[in-house]
Amino acid sequence: MSISRRRLLRNTAAFGALAGAGFPHIWIKNADLAYAAGGEIKVGVLFSLTGTTAIIEESLNKATLLAIEEINAAGGIKGSKIVPIVEDPASDPATFSEKARKLVVGDKCVSVFGSYTSASRKAVLPVFERQNNLYWYPTLYEGRECSKNVIYTGAVPNQQQDEFVPWLIKKFGKKFYLIGSNYIYPKEENNYCKKLLEKYGGEVVAEEYVPLGHSEFSSVINKIRSTQPNVIFSTVVGDSVVALHRQYRAAGLDPEKMPMASLTTSENEVAAMGGEAAAGHFTSAPYFMVHKSPENQKFVEAYKKRWGADKVTHFVSEACYFQTYLFKQAVEKLATSDLTPPNIRDAVKGQETIAPQGKVRLEAENLHTWLWPKIAQAKSDGQFEILVEAKEWLKPVPYAAYPGQSCTEKGLVEKS
Amino acid sequence: MDQFIEQIITGLSIGSILLLVALGLSIIYGSMGIINLAHGEFVMLGAYAAWVFHTYLGLGLLASLVPIFLVVAAFGWVIERFVLSLLNNRPLDTILATWGVGIMLQQAVRLMVGSELRYVQLPPALSGSMELFGLSVSSYRMFLFIVSLALFAATWLLMNRTTVGMKLRAIIQDRSVAASFGVNAKRVYALTFAYGAGLAGLAGALVSPLKSVSPDMGTGYVVDAFMVVVLGGVQSLAGTVASAFILGELSGGIAFLQNDTVAKAIVLLAIVVLIRFRPEGLFTARVRA
Numbered sequence: 001m002s003i004s005r006r007r008l009l010r011n012t013a014a015f016g017a018l019a020g021a022g023f024p025h026i027w028i029k030n031a032d033l034a035y036a037a038g039g040e041i042k043v044g045v046l047f048s049l050t051g052t053t054a055i056i057e058e059s060l061n062k063a064t065l066l067a068i069e070e071i072n073a074a075g076g077i078k079g080s081k082i083v084p085i086v087e088d089p090a091s092d093p094a095t096f097s098e099k100a101r102k103l104v105v106g107d108k109c110v111s112v113f114g115s116y117t118s119a120s121r122k123a124v125l126p127v128f129e130r131q132n133n134l135y136w137y138p139t140l141y142e143g144r145e146c147s148k149n150v151i152y153t154g155a156v157p158n159q160q161q162d163e164f165v166p167w168l169i170k171k172f173g174k175k176f177y178l179i180g181s182n183y184i185y186p187k188e189e190n191n192y193c194k195k196l197l198e199k200y201g202g203e204v205v206a207e208e209y210v211p212l213g214h215s216e217f218s219s220v221i222n223k224i225r226s227t228q229p230n231v232i233f234s235t236v237v238g239d240s241v242v243a244l245h246r247q248y249r250a251a252g253l254d255p256e257k258m259p260m261a262s263l264t265t266s267e268n269e270v271a272a273m274g275g276e277a278a279a280g281h282f283t284s285a286p287y288f289m290v291h292k293s294p295e296n297q298k299f300v301e302a303y304k305k306r307w308g309a310d311k312v313t314h315f316v317s318e319a320c321y322f323q324t325y326l327f328k329q330a331v332e333k334l335a336t337s338d339l340t341p342p343n344i345r346d347a348v349k350g351q352e353t354i355a356p357q358g359k360v361r362l363e364a365e366n367l368h369t370w371l372w373p374k375i376a377q378a379k380s381d382g383q384f385e386i387l388v389e390a391k392e393w394l395k396p397v398p399y400a401a402y403p404g405q406s407c408t409e410k411g412l413v414e415k416s
Numbered sequence: 417m418d419q420f421i422e423q424i425i426t427g428l429s430i431g432s433i434l435l436l437v438a439l440g441l442s443i444i445y446g447s448m449g450i451i452n453l454a455h456g457e458f459v460m461l462g463a464y465a466a467w468v469f470h471t472y473l474g475l476g477l478l479a480s481l482v483p484i485f486l487v488v489a490a491f492g493w494v495i496e497r498f499v500l501s502l503l504n505n506r507p508l509d510t511i512l513a514t515w516g517v518g519i520m521l522q523q524a525v526r527l528m529v530g531s532e533l534r535y536v537q538l539p540p541a542l543s544g545s546m547e548l549f550g551l552s553v554s555s556y557r558m559f560l561f562i563v564s565l566a567l568f569a570a571t572w573l574l575m576n577r578t579t580v581g582m583k584l585r586a587i588i589q590d591r592s593v594a595a596s597f598g599v600n601a602k603r604v605y606a607l608t609f610a611y612g613a614g615l616a617g618l619a620g621a622l623v624s625p626l627k628s629v630s631p632d633m634g635t636g637y638v639v640d641a642f643m644v645v646v647l648g649g650v651q652s653l654a655g656t657v658a659s660a661f662i663l664g665e666l667s668g669g670i671a672f673l674q675n676d677t678v679a680k681a682i683v684l685l686a687i688v689v690l691i692r693f694r695p696e697g698l699f700t701a702r703v704r705a
Contacts, residue, residue: 058532211677215628218557251554272532
């Protein structure tokens with residue numbers, strides 16, 4: 001079949017007219033970027049409500065929704081309501097990516113709040129980079145990432161360890177037993193820990209990783225007994241934390257002589273293992289539920305009132321809460337017609353808010369957050385007692401374990 | 417030397433937990449031949465029952481063991497009566513049905529009590545450690561070891577020294593002949609399945625103070641339980657015991673020398689290789705054909 005020139009011309013013209021009418025966004029600039037249409041600002045909320053990490057992500061979903069409800073109740077953002085679109089990615093990285101695409105492309109959300117695990121963050125990253133959208137990630141994580149499309153409001157290794165490791169060496173001794181779950185986060189944290197140990201004259205007696213979800217620690221405990229470390233440095237995550245603490249206690253080990261020092265044990269995990277199994281062990285984090293500040297009192301009361309008096313807040317749900325307020329501040333700075341994900345990113349740079357943990361600031365250079373490191377000891381009532389509070393907030397250094405590299409506004413820079 | 421003995425004791429302890437979890441399956445799968453993928457969920461139900469008795473009724477773990485057994489057994493009975501008994505002689509459908517039941521139980525628990533990890537208290541009297549051969553051993557692990565052997569003994573007696581057990585063995589050998597002798601196969605099957613489910617529930621309640629309680633906790637246990645039963649050889653209760661302790665010592669030992677990740681891989685590989693050369697498992701009861 002041959003196509004005559006006339007027919008081709010006619011068809012092309014018809015298609016062009018159709019496209020102009022039916023798909024105006026090809027022609028009219030920014031028509032599809034009407035992110036604040038009808039007095040509504042749509043945002044995605046992407047935390048697992050089912051599957052293995054639902055245990056913790058449910059509380060992140062709740063903290064985010066609480067902040068959104070509070071903002072809306074106080075009149076929204078310049079008169080526009082935030083409309084949360086909640087999706088359940090079912091603790092599965094592939095589903096995370098699929099739901100992220102739905103929120104960004106289908107629902108045209110201007111930002112998405114989500115993820116607990118690094119695996120799920122890595123899975124959605126390509127979606128946000130390709131669509132030039134914005135992902136707000138509240139979890140403490142291993143650092144070593146420099147994306148222009150993620151706002152990181154959790155702690156990176158230097159913010160949890162810089163103060164913690166020397167403090168542990170001074171208080172308990174220099175022999176560290178490093179134990180973590182077998183994936184990227186514990187390995188990167190331990191990389192940094194080993195650097196600090198070298199610097200402060202500590203030593204690693206063993207470095208060991210258990211499978212995710214592992215719940216039988218008796219051989220690990222035998223090894224701990226035979227190596228006699230001063231500190232058990234734990235980056236075990238999820239329900240393994242619970243099993244490790246309980247079996248440690250059942251084995252009759254003594255936290256006063258050989259405490260576990262954790263970067264991952266929050267009020268949430270303590271509630272699950274029972275106060276008596278947690279008592280005496282240490283955690284380093286920017287936030288604890290007992291922290292005394294008017295903002296925290298307000299947060300804890302509001303959270304319990306909204307979701308139940310038996311609920312706890314912890315260092316990841318706190319970040320969920322304050323990052324939503326950072327989002328609000330950034331959007332407030334923009335004219336409605338300028339409301340796009342890249343503009344929000346630029347507007348949030350250098351923003352400060354008084355979070356429950358203290359005043360935080362979003363670092364313009366690397367989109368991570370200045371936080372307030374704290375060291376606390378768990379008590380048998382399920383709460384922590386804060387022993388050390390940083391006198392100054394600490395700058396986020398996502399590449400702290402890699403001195404040759406740093407994250408800047410231009411992206412990752414390698415120093416030769 | 418101390419370390420060696422310590423490791424042997426550790427292996428026995430891991431083995432006793434495996435035995436607890438596998439014993440119910442050994443009856444349901446090993447004897448009745450039902451591939452019950454909801455076994456892990458029975459374990460989970462037991463753990464949640466312990467949590468409910470503790471939180472809402474203030475019962476300690478030890479005091480609630482008997483009610484937990486009865487509650488989960490009742491669940492098992494209902495599932496046998498209204499699902500599995502309708503699928504007689506359809507093994508593939510049974511696998512699918514039990515899998516579905518498992519998912520439903522998981523989601524039901526999640527919807528009713530939430531997906532947070534739950535907390536079951538270690539019985540205060542058993543929370544410390546005791547001296548054994550000059551080594552300190554967790555009292556609760558010692559207790560689990562004794563309970564697992566006691567439950568095994570009870571199960572063995574039930575199977576081999578009671579009328580119900582005799583009837584069950586008769587049905588397993590030939591259902592129609594047994595029925596023609598007046599054995600009510602339906603009733604015996606339902607009771608046996610309930611007993612196996614009850615054992616799984618007990619296992620869940622007993623391990624809950626050492627591990628964590630969550631709606632999907634059963635997934636790991638069902639794999640362990642099948643490994644134990646398959647390695648030990650179906651229709652062999654003693655084989656289940658032996659294989660539980662072999663697996664316990666093996667995974668504990670490799671975990672001590674290497675780490676738990678390696679132990680998991682090597683144990684699984686060893687089982688695969690063994691099944692290749694001895695598909696009937698290590699210990700098989702001689703059945704007169």
